[in-house]
Amino acid sequence: xxxxxxxxxxxxxxxxxxxxxxxxxxxxxxxxxxxxxxxxxxxxxxxxxxxxxxxxxxxxxxxxxxxxxxxxxxxxxxxxxxxxxxxxxxxxxxxxxxxxxxxxxxxxxxxxxxxxxxxxxxxxxxxxxxxxxxxxxxxxxxxxxxxxxxxxxxxxxxxxxxxxxxxxxxxxxxxxxxxxxxxxxxxxxxxxxxxxxxxxxxxxxxxxxxxxxxxxxxxxxxxxxxxxxxxxxxxxxxxxxxxxxxxxxxxxxxxxxxxxxxxxxxxxxxxxxxxxxxxxxxxxxxxxxxxxxxxxxxxxxxxxxxxxxxxxxxxxxxxxxxxxxxxxxxxxxxxxxxxxxxxxxxxxxxxxxxxxxxxxxxxxxxxxxxxxxxxxxxxxxxxxxxxxxxxxxxxxxxxxxxxxxxxxxxxxxxxxxxxxxxxxxxxxxxxxxxxxxxxxxxxxxxxxxxxxxxxxxxxxxxxxxxxxxxxxxxxxxxxxxxxxxxxxxxxxxxxxxxxxxxxxxxxxxxxxxxxxxxxxx
Numbered sequence: 329x330x331x332x333x334x335x336x337x338x339x340x341x342x343x344x345x346x347x348x349x350x351x352x353x354x355x356x357x358x359x360x361x362x363x364x365x366x367x368x369x370x371x372x373x374x375x376x377x378x379x380x381x382x383x384x385x386x387x388x389x390x391x392x393x394x395x396x397x398x399x400x401x402x403x404x405x406x407x408x409x410x411x412x413x414x415x416x417x418x419x420x421x422x423x424x425x426x427x428x429x430x431x432x433x434x435x436x437x438x439x440x441x442x443x444x445x446x447x448x449x450x451x452x453x454x455x456x457x458x459x460x461x462x463x464x465x466x467x468x469x470x471x472x473x474x475x476x477x478x479x480x481x482x483x484x485x486x487x488x489x490x491x492x493x494x495x496x497x498x499x500x501x502x503x504x505x506x507x508x509x510x511x512x513x514x515x516x517x518x519x520x521x522x523x524x525x526x527x528x529x530x531x532x533x534x535x536x537x538x539x540x541x542x543x544x545x546x547x548x549x550x551x552x553x554x555x556x557x558x559x560x561x562x563x564x565x566x567x568x569x570x571x572x573x574x575x576x577x578x579x580x581x582x583x584x585x586x587x588x589x590x591x592x593x594x595x596x597x598x599x600x601x602x603x604x605x606x607x608x609x610x611x612x613x614x615x616x617x618x619x620x621x622x623x624x625x626x627x628x629x630x631x632x633x634x635x636x637x638x639x640x641x642x643x644x645x646x647x648x649x650x651x652x653x654x655x656x657x658x659x660x661x662x663x664x665x666x667x668x669x670x671x672x673x674x675x676x677x678x679x680x681x682x683x684x685x686x687x688x689x690x691x692x693x694x695x696x697x698x699x700x701x702x703x704x705x706x707x708x709x710x711x712x713x714x715x716x717x718x719x720x721x722x723x724x725x726x727x728x729x730x731x732x733x734x735x736x737x738x739x740x741x742x743x744x745x746x747x748x749x750x751x752x753x754x755x756x757x758x759x760x761x762x763x764x765x766x767x768x769x770x771x772x773x774x775x776x777x778x779x780x781x782x783x784x785x786x787x788x789x790x791x792x793x794x795x796x797x798x799x800x801x802x803x804x805x806x807x808x809x810x811x812x813x814x815x816x817x818x819x820x821x822x823x824x825x826x827x828x829x830x831x832x833x834x835x836x837x838x839x840x841x842x843x844x845x846x847x848x849x
Contacts, residue, residue, distance in 0.1 A: 336353075336357035336358065338350060338353060340523075340524050340527050343493075344493045344517060344520050346416075346491035346516055346520070347413070347519055347523065347556070348380065348413060348416050348417035348491065349491070350523070350557040350559075351373065351376060351377055351380065351413065351557065352377055353559075354556075355373045355376070355377030355378075357559075358373050358559055359373055359374035360372050361559065361561070363375075363376045363556055364409055364410075364556075364561075365561065365563045365580065366404075366563070371406060371410070373559070376410065379410040379414065380410060380413050380414035380417050381485060381486055382414065382482055382483065383413075383414020383415060383417070383418075383481065384418040384486035384489075385482035385483075385484050385485060386480055386481050387414070387415055387418040387420050387486075388418055388482075388486055388487055389482050392444050392445075393419070394419025394420065394495060395419065395420075395421065395495065396420050396443075396444055397420065397421050397422070397423050397441050397442060397499065398411075398415045398421070398445050398447070399422070399446045399447070399465070400412060400422060400423070400424050400425065400446070400447045400470075400543075401425040401426075401434065401446065401448050401456070401544075402447065402448055402449035402451065402452050402470055402471075403427065403452075403542070403566045404539065404542060404565060404566045405564065405566060407449075407470040408447075408449075408470060408543055409552075409562075411477070412424065416491075416516075417486065418486060418489055419489040419491055421495070421499060422498045423441040423498065423501070423511070424498060424500065424544035425438075425501065425544055426501070426544050426828060427452045427455055428827075429509075431456055431458055431459045433509060434456065434459075435459055435462060435463070435464075436508065436509060437501050437509055437511070440511055440702055441499050441511055444465060446465050446467045447469075447477070448467050448468070448469060448470065449469065450469070450471055453467075468480055491516055493516055493517035494515050494516075494698075495515060496513050496515060496698065498514050499511040499513055499701055500512045500514065500544070500545075500546050500549075500642050510700045510701075510703055511701030511702070511703075512643055512700060513699055513700070513701050514697055514698070517694075518644060518695040518696065518697070519549075519553055521693070522549075522550050523553065523557045523558065525554075525666065525667075526550075526551075526555075526558070527554070527558060529584070529610070529611045529636065530584070530611055531554060531555060531584065533559070533560075534560075534583070535555065535558070535583050535584055535610070536560065536561045536562075536580050536581060536583050536584070537552070537560060537561070537562050537582070537585060537586075538563045538565070538573065538576055538577055538582040538584075538585045539551065539586070540565040540567075540568040540573055540585075540587065541568070541587070541588060541828070541829055542828050542829070545829045546642040547586060547615055547616045547829045550586070550615070550638075551585070555584070563576055570591070570595045571600075573595060574595065574598070574601065574604045574606075577604065577606055578604045578605050578606065581608040582606075583608050583609055583611075583633075584609075584611050584613070585609075585612050585613065586614070586615070587613070588615070588829050588831075589614060589618065589619040589620070589623065589830055590830040591830065592614065592623055592627055596623065596626050596627060596630070601630065602630065606632055606633075607632050609631065609633030610633050610634065611636055612627065612631065612633055612634070612635050614636070615637070615640065616830055616831060617830045617831045617832070618737065620759070620762060621659035621660045624659045625656070625659055627652075628653055628656065634652075634653045635653055636649060636650070636651055637649070637663065638650075638662075639663070640691075641723055643696070643697045643710060643721050644693060644696035645690065645691035645692060645693060645720060645721030645722075645723065646665055646669045646690070646692060647693060648662045648663045648664060648665055648666065648735050649664065650663025658734050660736060661734040661735055661736050661737075662734075662735050662736070662737055663734060664733050664734055665691075665733075665735075666693070668693060669692070669693040670693070670720070671689060671735065672690055672691075672714075672720070673685060673687040673688065674687050674690055675687050675688075680714070683728075683730075683733075684728055684729065684731070685728060686726060686738065687727075687728075688722060688723065688726060688741055689723045689725045689726070689727050689735070689737075690712045690720040690721065690722050690723065691720055691721055691723065692718055692719060696719070697721070709722075724740055724741050725738075725739070725740055726738045726741050726753070737755070738753040738756070739754050739755050743773070743834055745772075745774030745783070746781060747774070747780045747783050747812065748779075748780045748781065748812065752774070752784055752812070752813060754772035754773065754774075754834075757772045757784060757805075757813060758770050758771065758772050758786075760805060760808060760809065761805055764796075764801065764805075765791065765794075766790050766791055766801065767789070767791065768789045768794075769788070769823075770787065770788050770789070771786070771787050771824050771832045771834060772784050772785070772786045772815070773785055773834045773838050773841070774838075775838055775841050775842065775847075776848070777847065778847055778848065779848070783848055785815060785816055785819065786805070786815050786818045787819050787824060788819070788820055789820075789821060789822065789824060790820065798817075798818045798820050801818050802815055802817070802818040816848055817845075817848075819841070824837070
């Protein structure tokens with residue numbers, strides 16, 4: 329059922345609506361409908377709304393005001409979600425932190441965000457134990473009842489807060505793999521824009537979204553938040569495992585999901601994939617990392633429902649959307665700019681390039697970050713303005729538009745290899761390597777070379793049972809490309825290092841190679 333046709337519908341054309349207010353709306357109109365499910369536990373919209381009130385009241389009791397910050401470092405849970413949403417109701421911004429980050433990196437993020445309070449679970453508590461004495465704020469446990477969350481909650485009603493569009497909604501920290509993590513400040517207006525955009529993807533009365541990526545990631549929030557804001561159900565996984573994912577999808581009649589490419593790869597490679605009933609799926613989403621065309625085609629062929637590949641940044645700016653089920657001949661692209669999104673390509677001097685030219689991608693949209701917290705110079709570096717003064721966010725990605733307006737990504741600008749004066753795009757080399765049946769996964773990086781400045785090296789994960797040697801695979805590849813594209817080395821590895829949302833950590837691969845082999849001749 330189209331949500332705009334329901335008697336309890338929200339007005340998606342209004343200039344702004346705050347997500348906590350939308351949840352209150354559903355608590356009134358759909359009080360018994362399940363909002364959150366985790367394992368055997370669940371919360372209805374009425375229960376979720378009541379929990380959010382208790383959190384908001386406790387936040388206010390502790391003296392936190394709109395604009396203050398509360399941090400969470402934990403695995404996905406119902407408690408995590410209620411604290412996040414409840415803090416928002418009080419106008420407090422949330423800094424969701426990655427438990428996978430090093431303890432020292434987490435201390436850096438906490439010092440930058442200056443939260444009044446930090447919520448942690450058992451996993452994060454153990455991780456932070458060596459630096460517990462250096463935490464800049466009190467830490468409370470989400471998963472203990474004696475003196476943790478349940479004792480902290482307040483039973484009085486919170487004071488109403490009129491949330492403003494430009495207030496900070498959350499502060500999401502970049503991975504920090506290329507330097508000090510940066511706090512990306514996103515506004516309530518940006519999140520409302522995500523809700524409006526998502527309303528066109530079949531979220532309705534009986535929608536069920538399965539969440540298996542972490543709540544500290546924007547990848548997850550762009551699916552989680554619209555689901556609850558539009559009165560639908562979220563099923564939470566604390567940790568992804570392909571078999572359990574499929575079991576839950578079948579059990580709950582899941583209709584929507586957000587996955588990263590490596591998760592699709594692991595799901596589709598299961599021998600028992602076709603035994604699960606996934607017929608309720610309406611849309612499957614993907615973002616955060618390159619999604620190769622062959623894998624998209626496999627998902628389209630064997631998994632019911634539409635497939636949406638979304639390209640964008642946590643910082644906001646432009647988003648491209650590929651409805652893969654509608655454009656099966658464009659699977660090598662990330663689609664066209666979303667409605668009201670302006671995406672352009674510029675050269676190194678900041679000049680706009682014509683269609684077909686290769687350059688850095690910049691974007692403008694209704695959903696853009698306010699800036700990097702406490703880093704005005706980094707914010708300025710991330711911005712580009714056209715001659716009219718219109719503000720764009722620089723992506724750091726290199727790509728080009730084809731004649732039909734579809735965007736093809738080549739690589740991160742920093743990952744482009746300049747070898748002997750020639751520009752090499754690792755994605756081009758990786759696409760050729762993936763054609764070999766013995767190669768399951770691959771990443772190509774540029775390493776220092778005394779002769780060429782940089783030279784390409786491939787890290788390859790072989791398919792199960794494959795016995796081809798690195799030398800044989802190297803010879804196979806180099807026999808198929810021109811002299812300037814040839815690999816200097818091909819290293820076999822059991823797995824590629826990835827972030828929690830599936831991005832290959834190429835800096836780690838470069839460092840690993842230099843540590844083992846040094847600079848090539």
